[in-house]
Amino acid sequence: MRPRLISCIIPVFNGERYLGEALKSVLAQTYQPVEIVVVDDGSTDGTAEVVERYSEQVSYLRQSNQGSATAKNLGLSATQGEFIAFLDADDLWHPEKLARQMARLRERPDIDLCFTRFQHFWMPELAEEAKRYQGHPLSQPLSAYLVSSLLVRRTVFETFGQFDNGLRGNENMIWYLRAAERGAFIEVVPDVLTYRRLHGKNITREQLRKGEFLDGVFFPILKAWRDYQRQRLDG
């Protein structure tokens, strides 16, 4: 039986520094076929030039800066795969990530959203922070909902809707919670197959510096969480 196509969607804004490594980790996947699309959210750095180096295997789409949610939705409309995987431009995959998730989805076709455990890793400019977090739960493998670890059937978007266009930084969690509220079955594969890079330019850090995080990012997540809990408890 022919392996089913996975579309890997990589939204990026000014990601020239680490995008090449992210792409290499997708190209190194033991599972094939994978179509790869980078959706450039209006970058002003050398992001396009990085993608150009991989132009034989990676497609490139560009939009004016509208946020990661819109970029992901554009990626959805431009791809063909029966399965969708997302990767943030500064994160990495283990070479067997897609293969092990596909095996799990074959075992359990009722799983709608499949995540993997992930591991934080710190860049040298954050060495002091990394030291402070030694032994802390956030430096250990985490069974959390991270978009870079997500593998999902395309039909899930038809059933539960797409990301809210225009949201920046919270569209992922809000989408998971709304899907869960509507009955989506979510599982986290226990192997650490995704690596989340911590560096000075993480978008969340930028939002914090500007005082935007709590009001603009976290409160809508908390509301979506309450809506999900209400549905779960009230039926």
Added chain:
Amino acid sequence: MLNLHDCLRPNGKEVAAKVMDGEAILINLSNGVYYSMDKVGGFVWELIEGGCSIEQMIVAITVRYDVSREQAQADVERLTAELREGDLVAVQTNGLTPAKNHQPQVQSRLPYEAPTLNIYRDMGDLLALDPPMPGLAEMNWKEPDDESSR
């Protein structure tokens, strides 16, 4: 007991709050306990943010909702006591005589439900699924002591 001319203010030092779709969500940043009030409660929170006195709140509620003054007053007094107990608001003693309230004509008043302050201690469950980025000082709250409410 609060005087009718007293005003309440959100406790800006430790509490973050936002009203979304008429629901007020408040977070005590020191311990991660959070609260919600919707419908009449969400409206009351907006009045508190607007610096209304207790009397002005009662009047505003009776104008907007189909409820007697007595019921509105009792519920406002109960709710504000709960908000004070949770350190979510601070009292600003006014002492001034309020201006006569002009009641605008309204077409019809909305159905009334007694406002409720809901308390939640499951922030840890949410953060387990959506862990804060290491180094996020803004979310440096400790886990609530009381785990029994989960």
